[in-house]
Amino acid sequence: MKAFLMYKDRDFDLQRQPPPNEQDLIQDLELNTLFNAMAHGDEFLYEVAKKAISFSLDDLDTILYRQNTLKDCLKNSPIIKAIYDISVEAIENEKKVYWGIFSKYPSTILHRSIEVLQMFVGMLKKLKSITDEQANKFESEGFIRFFSMLNKELSDEYFASIQDHLKKLKFPYGVLISAELGKGNKGIHYILRKSDKPQSWIQQIFTEKPLVYTFYISPRDENGARALSELRDRGINLVANALIQSTDHIVSFFTMLRTELAFYIGCMNLHEQLVRMGEPVSFPQPVAPDERRHSFKKLYDVCLTLTKKQKIVGNNLNADNKELMIITGANQGGKSTFLRSIGLVQLMMQCGMFVPAESFCANICDGLFTHYKREEDAAMESGKLAEELSRMSDIVDNIRSNSMLLFNESFAATNEREGSEIARQIVSALLEKRVEVFFVTHLYEFARGFYDKKTENAVFLRAERQADGRRTFKIIEGEPLQTSYGEDLYHRIFG
Amino acid sequence: MVFHSILFAKSEDRIKEETLEPPDFFVDLNLDQIIDAITAGKQEYNLKPFFYTPLKDIDAIEYRHEILQDLENRTLFENIKLFAQKMRAIREQLAQAEKLYYKYQKESWFVDAVEVYCDAVNCLVHDLSLVNLKSRGFLAFCEYITNYAKSDRFTLLLAETEQLKSHLSAVRYCLLIKGNKIQVRKYDSEVDYSAEVEKTFEKFKQGAVKDYRVEFPNWPDMNPVEAKILDLVARLYPDVFSSLDNYCVKHSDYLAETIGVFDREFQFYVAYLEFIAMFKRAGLNFCYPKVSNTCKEVYDHEGFDLALAYKLISENSSIVCNDFYLKGKERILVVSGPNQGGKTTFARTFGQLHYLASIGCLVPGREAQLFLFNRLFTHFEKEENIKDLRGKLEDDLVRIYRILNQATPNCIIILNELFTSTTLKDALSLSKQIMERIIQLDLLCVWTTFVDELASFSEKTVSVVSTVVPENPALRTFKIVRRPADGLAYAISIAERYQLTYDRLQERIKS
Secondary structure (H helix, E strand, O other), X not given: OOOOOOOOOOOOOOOOOOOOOHHHHHHHOOHHHHHHHHHOOOHHHHHHHHHHHHOOOOXXXXXXXXXXXXXXXXXXXXXXXXXXXXXXXXXXXXXXXXXXXXXXXXHHHHHHHHHHHHHHHHHHHHXXXXXXXHHHHOOOHHHHHHHHHHHHHOOHHHHHHHHHHHHHOOOOOOEEEEEEEOHHHOEEEEEEEOOOOOOOHHHHHHOOOOOEEEEEOOOOOHHHHHHHHHHHHHHHHHHHHHHHHHXXXXXXXXXXXXXXXXXXXXXXXXXHHHHHOOOOOEOOEEEOOOOOOEEEXXXXXXXXXXXXXXXXXXXXXXXXXXXXXXXXXXXOOOHHHHHHHHHHHHHHHOOOOOEOOOEEEEEOOOOEEEEEOOOOOOOOOOOHHHHHHHHHHHHHHHOOOOOEEEEEOOOOOOOHHHHHHHHHHHHHHHXXXXXXXXXXXXXXXXXXXXXXXXXXXXXXXXXXXXXXXOEEEEEEEOOOOOOOOHHHHHHHHHO | OOOOOOOOOOHHHOOOOXXXXXXXXXXXOOHHHHHHHHHOOOHHHOOHHHHOOOOOOHHHHHHHHHHHHHOOOHHHHHHHHHHHHHHHHHHHHXXXXXXXXXXXXXXXXXXXXXXXXXXXHHHHHHHHHOOOOOOHHHHHHHHHHHHHHHOHHHHHHHHHHHHHHHHHHOOEEEEEEEOOEEEEEEOOOOOEHHHHHHHHXXXXXXXXXXXXXXXXXXXXXXXXXXXXXXXXXXXXXXHHHHHHHHHHHHOOOOOOHHHHHHHHHHHHHHHHHHHHHHHHHOOOOEEOOEEEOOOOOEEEEEEOOHHHHHHHHHOOOOOOOEEEEEOOOOOEEEEEOOOOOOHHHHHHHHHHXXXXXXXXXXXXXXXXXXXXXXXXXXXXXXXXXXXXXXXXXHHHHHHHHHHHHHOOOOEEEEEEOOOOOOOHHHHHHHHHHHHHHHHHHOOEEEEEOOOHHHHHOOOOEEEEEEEEEOOEEEEEEEEEEEOOOOOOOOHHHHHHHOOOOHHHHHHHOOO
């Protein structure tokens, strides 16, 4: 039994090793703001949101599978929350059942497992009754499969057969064990056998009686009693193991159900907040990784919205068939915000979520990387440019064709000419390898150089500044300018 | 050829009384350390007597050389080691059987031991048949064991063992435990209930889960409840258990004595070969020495002190090899030169080589010719013994007197720093007189000394000296080379290294 709500045919693995650049992404794109909005103060939801966003999907099918599942969730949120609560309750209850964790005795293990299974049967029955009543409200492939799986596996007969086993495993007629002779004629291969109800005396008369020898352990014989209970334990060792493993499996079933629903609960939380602020949300249209599409309407930085708790300006762009986007222009003009919104929307699309835009269509990228200007290295171990280049080198170790790389004021730790030359060489090589590059920069020579080449696959954007120096926080197309209007800032501050 | 022993060519060569006392010179030559290291971990075979007893004739040495040459075939060597492991397992099983209390348990361990024995014999016969054996020892043994494996005694043992084992392993019974009541009966195809339960819950299977199976202690012995059950099982299967009883009585003397002896004696070779393998891995050479009891021309190329090398290898230090030869009338190697330059080591090496050759072993070196002595004497400095009430010089003289009294021309004598506790003049005159006696006896001799004059005493003496690195006299090479003694002790260079020269001490000692 599998939930399969995150992938069509496999579990969502929370333990998977996060990608090496996870921390950079979290820092550079302010992802914690997004995670917190999804988590609503719940640590588990936070963890799942973080993992789901970090493990970007790279296939269209799964993205659409999640989009559809999420649409069902948004439509039926009370039912989803009820199922989520059942899974949480089952997991919590299991922990409560007394458990001498250091128990060395199969009889103890068996006893506890029976108790836990009784509890699980109750939880599974609740799940089954939701299925019976609500399944018809769901349209997505994921939920249709999920509910029909529950319907098929959790039949009344099945519940009855579990009850029957749990009764038999209390061994009302004694424990029947088979054995063979091993080394030194000691018993080995102790196997628990199915023991039936003893025959009535009438039956006994008419069947041939097998040879049976009987003996008793004296009630005062403590060693004998211990030896006997060890023998009994050897006999039930395997069944106790099978039973406790079954409880573990059921725990993992509920855990997986909880984990996968947690992602959707997180999405529902975020959705509610954005809708309340009147921000547009939509389901994006992803296209294959080897295409180059980037067009959107009213794309906004979801983290900035969440932080400011108000509607902010969105940007529009139509940049299909472009591989290089160089953003220059006024300081404080919204360049960083824009770059962040590009990164965020990509991650949100690639985990199957809705996006913060009126509409959004882009190609999937094979790994999103960020290279941002960083604080001075506190350990003083390396110069600033060296530190930047070393990070760049780490990225190069992991980057590949169809990856997307966001630069924010990189290579500015030296004079403009050198910085430009470094940037030029790096970016040229990346483009050669079909890496998509978004570059926010003040390196005029670098930006100008690409502009003058008039390459088809590049687009140049500028933070808008009105003639009076006012920023609109709009990003518009335009050639790189030699000034970033830092004077404006100077004047504003020095008056 | 009738097989006697894998160690001795003729049955009369066998050691009459096995001694646990090493020869007198063992400590001086550090042979005690070598033999201890060789026999470590093989105490059960009691191999030391073999290592403590030199052989008396060339044929006996060649008998062992032939066997060692056959054993250069790794497969043969490993196969016989496998046989030895099985024999050891048998002893362990029988020892375990001894310790057990219940009869049916003892008997079961005995059957298992015999089963291993049959397997060991059959495998060895098979393995030997695949090898092209050349040594007299192995050819005779191979013939012996092949015939033994075909004998009625052995084939019957094998057949009965197999039959009994198969009957025992076919025994299946059931226990019904309820409260303090236990019922024992034959197994009657009842269904495996664990599997059924497992199947019921199979649909929940997610990934790998922890294994909760409890490990039960697996003592060889039984508790009384198990024993009681076993007794009842025996009553359920009376035929099987009575044949078990009969078998144990009938086959108590299953082991052929010759095979037991072979198993022990063969370990002599295993112990030695495994010991020298570690030196070979370090790039050192071993060779079959030419051994003669008439020719006193001896040599060894790239020899080394086995005891020292053993220590150095464990410290990962490098080992210096040395050559020597005596030609024509040369009999006596006089070793002089700087202290701590390897003189004593050289003398020990000479003694070790001859001793190892005398027990038929490979010796350190690339190529060697050695003398089969009838006795070997050593004289190394002893700590003063207060009970002797003799001075050190007197003690030296007493000991050397005793040696020379017993020595015959077929002896080897190794002298290390005689007469150090007297003046140089005395030492010289005493040494000369001793030297005269040695020359008269025509003894093979190594003599380390600071008395340089001895080196050019006669045509029978050869001067060898320990050497230093010419550019830095403080560095020893540990090479001993043929060269006239030059009278330089180089001790000054060591003093310099430790800043103990006159000049340095004047500076260092505060006024």
